Amino acid sequence: MERLSVADWPFQKVLIANRGEIALRVIRACRELGLQSVAVYSDVDRDALHVRMADEAYAIGPAAAAQSYLNIPRLLAVAQEAGAQAIHPGYGFLAENAAFVDACRQAGLIFVGPSAAAQRAMGEKTAARRAAQAAGVPIVPGALTDNADDDEIQASAQRLGYPLLLKAAAGGGGKGIRLVREPHELLAALRSARSEAQTAFGDNRVYLEKAIMPARHIEVQFIADAHGHAVHLGERECSIQRRHQKLLEESPSPVVDETLRAQMTTATLNLVHSIEYVNAGTAEFLLGPEGNFYFLEVNARIQVEHPVTEWCTEIDLVQEQLRVAAGLPLSFTQEEVLFRGTAIECRISAEDPANHFLPATGTIQALQEPSGPGVRVDSSLYAGLQIPLYYDPLLSKLIVWGRDRTQAIARLRRAVEEYQIVGVRTTLPFVRWLLEQPRFLAADLSTDFIAEEWDGHGHTATIPPVSEEFTxxxxxxxxxxxxxxxxxxxxxxxxxxxxxxxxxxxxxxxxxxxxxxxxx
Missing domain, CATH: 1.20.5 (Single alpha-helices involved in coiled-coils or other helix-helix interfaces)
Structure with a gap:
């Protein structure tokens, strides 16, 4: 393990180009390493907890993300004003923006994440598929629609077979995806997917992909340094999703055995080495009903669900990101990675599950976060905080650990009952419902679980609608x-x-x- 003092690192001050719980997560990692942290905030985030926790904080613009957290010139100007030598992007916003990585480098700043070249290789989905295929990683059968007319696209779809998916080439986060079950749905879905892709990413290109159904969503966490070392940190099960958005994650996957794990992690590391990837990332796969796995994409950043991996390995991924960005080798080898127990994370969002998960806002009037053995809460909440509608509705992440899945679920049940957020509607009632479902308890999961089990009208008979009256x-x-x-x-x-x-x-x-x- 490299014991170089942090005083000898190429940076001692890190600007966090993000907000909310991930900004706090990075601040804490910096503090433990002896690094100074610089927070940035929009007008509506002036009283946010990450602003209070950082060593320094700077206003960067109005509430709209385009004028604040996505404003690259302003972020670089603040970094220069604060004397920061590095920028950590967290997740979301500019975390996977290759142009931002280039701008940081041109400004003499160290970007805590993969290179612009790696981001471009993985950020464009069709390019990522080609890179994976070249590295020998199985990919879902698919076809491009670029420069193809309607007849050619319909012919390609017929060759692939229905059902199939339309996916945005520059996409992510579930945007620009359409499921097409029958041929007569294809052209309308194509127009809709292109429109959403253009709005979300400024790029209307989409491609066809065979729909693997039913499928589980399995991802492999990895991290690599600039000295040729790349390691995996096991897999996570992320099959509990709604509209392609993850709601609950656990590690390890209850269906991945040692043989399958070895195949998936070997494929991941082969891809990492082939594109000379440096820093943390996640390779995402679909696991088909016959046990075959297929590459989906690489998330070239730290992920929302990284705490479950941290708990099962006792490795601080954010600190490792900072070490790697400083040019140091990883502080551990593959042989030193030990896995223990089961960790589960559920996302608590400002959404109303009794009203089609519509975004909610308001002021947190009272807050009680759970604690006790095996419980971790990554949060930026406090009583009196006003929740804006301008950003992702994620409020906090509740993570539990147990010696096995049964104990982890029991702890999550207990923690969810302790968790009280008054003043803003949240997804806590939905999580309580989920933890009682027989299919979830039996680990009978797929990416269609919520669509199949949750009443599309907003609630089921087993979970009452949210009441206006307080308990x-x-x-x-x-x-x-x-x-x-x-x-x-x-x-x-x-x-x-x-x-x-x-x-x-x-x-x-x-x-x-x-x-x-x-x-x-």
Whole structure:
């Protein structure tokens, strides 16, 4: 293991080009390593927890992501102003934007992630399929639609056989995907997929892919350094999805045995080496009903579900990302990666499951997060926080670990019951429903699980609609939260001073600035 002091790294200050729980996750990793962190925030995120937690924080623009978190010139200007030498993108926003990687390099900044070349190789889905095929990785049979007329596209679809999928070539996150079950649906679905792809990615190209049904979604976590070392950290089961968006992930997959695991991880590392990939990433596969696996894509970034892998391996992936970006070798070898127990993560989002999962907003009036043995909460929430509608609705991630899947599910049940968020509708009721489903308990999963088991009208007979009335426990939590908020405001008032221009200035922030903390 490399013991080089962090003082000798090529960077000591990292700008986090993101928000929410992932920004906090990176801040904590930096703090443990002895690195300084720089947060950025839009107008609506001024009071966000990541702003408070970072060593420095800078405003970057209005609420709209295009004018703030996606504003590359502004992010680079802040990095220069703050004296940051590296940028961590988290996930989402600019995490898989090769142009942003190039801009960082041209500005003399270290990008904590894969190179622009690797991102381009993996970010364009048809190019990724070609790279995987060249590396000997099985791919789903498919066909391009570029420059093909309607007759040619219909002929290609007929050769592949129905059902099939239309997928955006520049896509990700479930955008630009359409399932086509019958020939007469194809052309309308093609127009719809192209339109959504153009809106989401500025690129309307789509391709055809044979639909593997039923299928499980299995992914392999990997990380590679610039010294030729690449390791896998096992697989994750991500089959619980809604509209191609993951809702719950677990590691290891309950159906992947040692033989299949060896095949999938070997295929992943062959692909990693073939494209000279450096830093963390995830290879995603479909597992068919006959036990055959097929390459989907590579996510060239840290993923939302990385905590389940961290818990099963006891390896801090974000710290390893920073080490690799600093030019250091990985702190472990493949032989040193040990897997233990089962970890499960569920995503808690500001969505109303009783109303077709429509996005929700509001102010968190009271909050009680679970704790206890085997429970981890990655969150940016606090009582009084206003949830905006401008960004992804993910609020927090609840992760549990157990010695086996049975214990992990029992802990997740207990933790979900403890979790109380008052003031904003969330997906907690949906998670409670899911944990009682016989198919889930039996690990009888597929990417169609939610479509098959969840009532499309918004709720099932086993989960009541969300009530406008609070429970006694929620009322008690609400009262406690409001009392705490009132006390906090009273204490804050004691420490307010007025600047020369008449604006209020917090004295504790004045004191923190003297210790090197800046808020701009």
């Amino acid at each position: 006694a426990e929620q009322i008690a939590a609400l009262c406690a939260g409001l009392l705490f908020q009132e006390q906090s405001l009273h204490e804050q008032a004691r420490y307010q001073s007025t600047t020369q221009d008449g604006t209020e200035q917090s004295r504790w922030r004045d004191m923190s600035r003297k210790e090197g903390l800046r808020r701009v």
